[in-house]
Amino acid sequence: MSESPVKPQTTTHHSLAGLRTTLRRLAHRAGLSVETRYRLALSATRVAAPELQAGRPVFLETVPPCPAETDGAGNGDGDRDGRLTVRLHMPYAPHRPALDGLPLPAERLPGPAVVWRVPAASSASCGSSGSSASSASEPSGDGPPGLVELLEEELSAAVERMDALAADHQRLKHELAETNSGVLALYVQLEERDEQLRQAHGRILRQLEDALRPPPVRVPGLELAVHYEPAEKHAPTGGDLYDWFVLPDGTVHITVVDALGHGLTSTRSALNVTHAVRTLALEGHSLESIVARTDEVLATFDHELMATVQLVRLDPRSGELVLANGSHPPALLVRGDGDTRLLEVRGRGIGFPLPGSERLLRDRLDPGDLLVLYTDGLTESRRDPREGEQRLAKAARRHRHRPIEEIPAAIAEEMHTVILHPDDTVALTVRRADTNRGG
Template sequence: MNPLPHAPRVFHSLPRLRRAVRRISEAHRLPAETRARLVLSVSALAAPHLLAGRSVALETAPENGTAPDTPLLSVTLRAPHPPEGTAALPLPAQTAPDGATVWRVPTGPRADGALPGVPSAAARGETAALEEELRAALAHVDALTAEHRRLKHEFAETNSGVLALYVQLDERDEQLRTAHGQTLRELEDALRPPPITVDGLELAVHYAPAGTDAPTGGDFYDWFPLPDGTVHITVVDALGHGVRSTRSALNVTHAVRTLALEGHPLQSIVARTHEILVPFDPELMATVLLARLSPSTGELLLANGSHPPALVLRTDGTAEYLEVRGRGVGYPLPGSEKLLHARLGEGDLFLLYTDGLVESRRDPREGERRLVRSARRHRHRPVQDIPGAIAADMHTVVLHADDTLALAVRRTPSRR
């Protein structure tokens, strides 16, 4: 017998509604990922009403699935006004004829909430339930990491001795480290996405590690088109050098990609990435710069987490740093304080980079002034040559060796 009543329950606050959804989900043996999606979906539709002082009602009922061994749980949310956009929720729902929102999810083999030896969600507490849901959200990142490990093993099998040399890197002499470093850089390059082909945009990137003795690093980038035609760009600078910082940067870029493709607002992604990753890696610290660019209109959105500002160089030679305040992943109060809105005209050059590019023997502003001069000097070159040429200019004066990433985007006339 199900201990949870099926009669409608009225809620006046969002925390109580979330706890009720979690109890219902656990009683019906819903997977953690499904539970997390259901909590987020119910909260998204109920929050506007509850914050405005209006109540909502929640009711549940068992249903028979298409197969006799797949029972369903029907969860119905009744709000003062019919919702919109239920198909875009983390867990898609249906709208009933009376305007209520209905989710139908498969239940587990038992629906009495009795899990021998396992405390209930209420006993474990809200934090434990939330951590379980975050672990489920990271399943996709874990799958990508597992795929990366598989590819590394295949590479080791087809390229004799590469993995063995990698493991023994710190035990070999300097000559072997230098030779092996080149191989590792090739491996790291394989992890970095190549330039994408987008009508109306030219893209190029330059990366250089801090030194041949540490060929991997924490400076990473990602770029990909979104379903609405805009291009998302991520630049990450994870604290430290070597393999650990590479792993941290990969985790951040994978989490950002997942959140972006799931449709999370750009301004919330830095803080959400922190919430997902830091509980499992408390030492993780990374600066993050996120850009969203429309090739057709040139509209540009920026969110920042403690990262150096992007630079725009207009066709008339004027330069502007796009400053956005925020704090990075692993920092106190992480997240971008706002979104910066800008626009790129045809021929404008957009530069994103890590701090290894602008550090000089003088103050940071001096490095930014040198970057503007270098960008003006090389802005008419083919875009694939610009990041490397700028890095060569900037590294004539260096405060200390650091990984360097420079990424250039130029808006061009559409070929259509």
């Protein structure tokens, strides 16, 4: 008795983060190797990026891997041969996508569409009655691994590969040290190869980091930019994270989180906080209650989590500004005339006793005003945090008229001229557009 045909599953995507997440989970479920999985995600991201950045949706069609079927003449179904088939449709693209140099080569289809057919180790999803699209969006728990677990697995695989290459490199260097006059030339070649591997490793880590750190939202009337700097250059992930999105009423929500610790564990904690805050905000919970409710939600499965958090709501039309805080450093408001003020709100963070924001602080961002949000790595690089806040006010005042995308990095560079104890740093700036200023 022949197996029933597998219907393709189609999902619509409006963001690179959503597309990457769906692909990673589909690839994991199909049993693809970790390397093939992130190559597929990076390739699809590169092809779809121009469309999604232009605000046009893309459509992802997948066919799970199944055993090959043949008819009496020996002909088989091309999509049912043990391969995961992924088709990316871009019906609104003005021209066909470029496919040169993709990490995982793709086949070009008629029109603005491409396909990847990847041999898979598992056919468990063959003939499944569940929707691949819905499964790909489920959170982690007792079921399939979540996004952070998949990213950790990919990062671990990259680190293991680098460790193996480094061990091999050391062995070769030891053998070459015992050879004759050819040692120097071979050593130079190995050093060049090692540098290439370090650069490749860095690119992989930056791609994984980008999956966790969303680009600025585009909102008429507002300019937004962010700068992230890890405490250690070779470990570019940490507990300092941010999130920003537009609520249904048109206001912009911004979350800044600083989770205790460094590395992947603190990254997971910070990501849990941003996801919980986003969910509660989109469900319509009041801003004043979200810090406490986030602690209540996360306390059931992350008992070690401790994080400071700052929440900001900004109406781009009126400039109305509302802040809630949980043990986080105060925001800095820089007026168009250069006057500065710290926006301090008392409260306790996630995992602290009696968590929650004690009140809401309300203010207004006028045209030309600059709001600076940050983590303590920006102001506590020296001994005295208050001295750091004073230096921050001077730096922000000095750089406030620069293009918005330059301001966060310029402030961080000035603040970190002397670093006594390095820490992960996020510097995020929001400026209300000044219609009276030229160009």
